[in-house]
Amino acid sequence: MSVQTSLSQHVVVLGASPKPERYSNQAIRLLMDYQHNVTAVNPAFDQINQCPCVRELAAIHQPIDTLCLYRNASQLAKQIDEIIALKPKRVIFNPGTESWELQQALTQSGILWQESCTLVMLRSGHF
Template identity: 30%
Template sequence: MGRELTSDDEIRGLLHATREIAVLGIKPETHATQPAFYVSKYMQDAGYKIIPVPVYYPEVTEILGAPVFRDLREIDSELDMVNVFRRPNDIDKHIDEIIAAKPRSVWFQLGIRNEAAANSFIDAGINVVQDRCLLVEHKALMR
């Protein structure tokens, strides 16, 4: 059974256990000033493997030097985390895809909460973090 992680210790433990992060809704380098790109770049620079899963930009085949996937279910490795850059209402259309990919955790970026989706992930045994910036939390907790 998964759970929602809220304490600094829980989030620190999650960050320590995470190596690969699939970024759902990542933006390409042409949008470098937007969080959906620079948070992923920061995490890559911090040593995490980033797997780009953009929702738009059909012409883009590579982001941050890694091949683009169009569906989380196409990724052939075990995912530690899916970092979500989607509006709260847009997450619903990805619930089945995320559950099928079986990540250990799902992280909703700052400003993103979706209780129904979070509960679906928790019921599927996936830990959830909501409404927190991965970059900010990493900087604060992983010194």
Template identity: 35%
Template sequence: MSKKTAVIGASPNDARYSFRATKMLSDYNHEVVPLGIRKGVIGKHEIIVDWPKVIDDLNTVTLYIGPQRQPQYYDYIINLKPKRVIFNPGTENPEFESKLHDAGIETENACTLVMLSTSQY
């Protein structure tokens, strides 16, 4: 089943995990919405720099920004109303996790790439 996923911190740099995750999500037939701060392309996806206020039918947000940069996005992510937020290694943030839980949003401290490759996504 396809799970529409927003990749926050998407980068056109092919050495970045956000780049790999965007490609892998697409390869596994998940609709992907790459949100970043720099224009670029990942596979067939343009990185969106003017982030939309609404993303219909959003299942998952997968984070590729460190905890020190996350506070400015707390309200944005909560208002997207995803079913879950994945904190990839290095993005773990107990404060934000608590806010997400209070909003009824599930969280996981996991690696999107590993989840996909082991059929746990």
């Protein structure tokens, strides 16, 4: 099923999984259904769901509209500088990824962020 959207975004999924039951995998599929340009990030794969996968955030060289987080706060704390360096327009903290430390760094850098669910946002038309 392909769903049309008027504003395609470059969306990066940090913590992408090849396992279909994982929310990050479901998000990749739904983002692609909505015709967003998706880049997955996972050091172990070159592709997930026919979506290009990079091994690290530093490998992304094009502007990022939205960064969707699917890693726990302790893992994200180690990536704060990398995330800030990417300068995404928006960061979505999916349930279980909330990181006060990263949220403060994003706010100080002028990067918008929200605690929400990518899947719910897409399905409800609020992405």
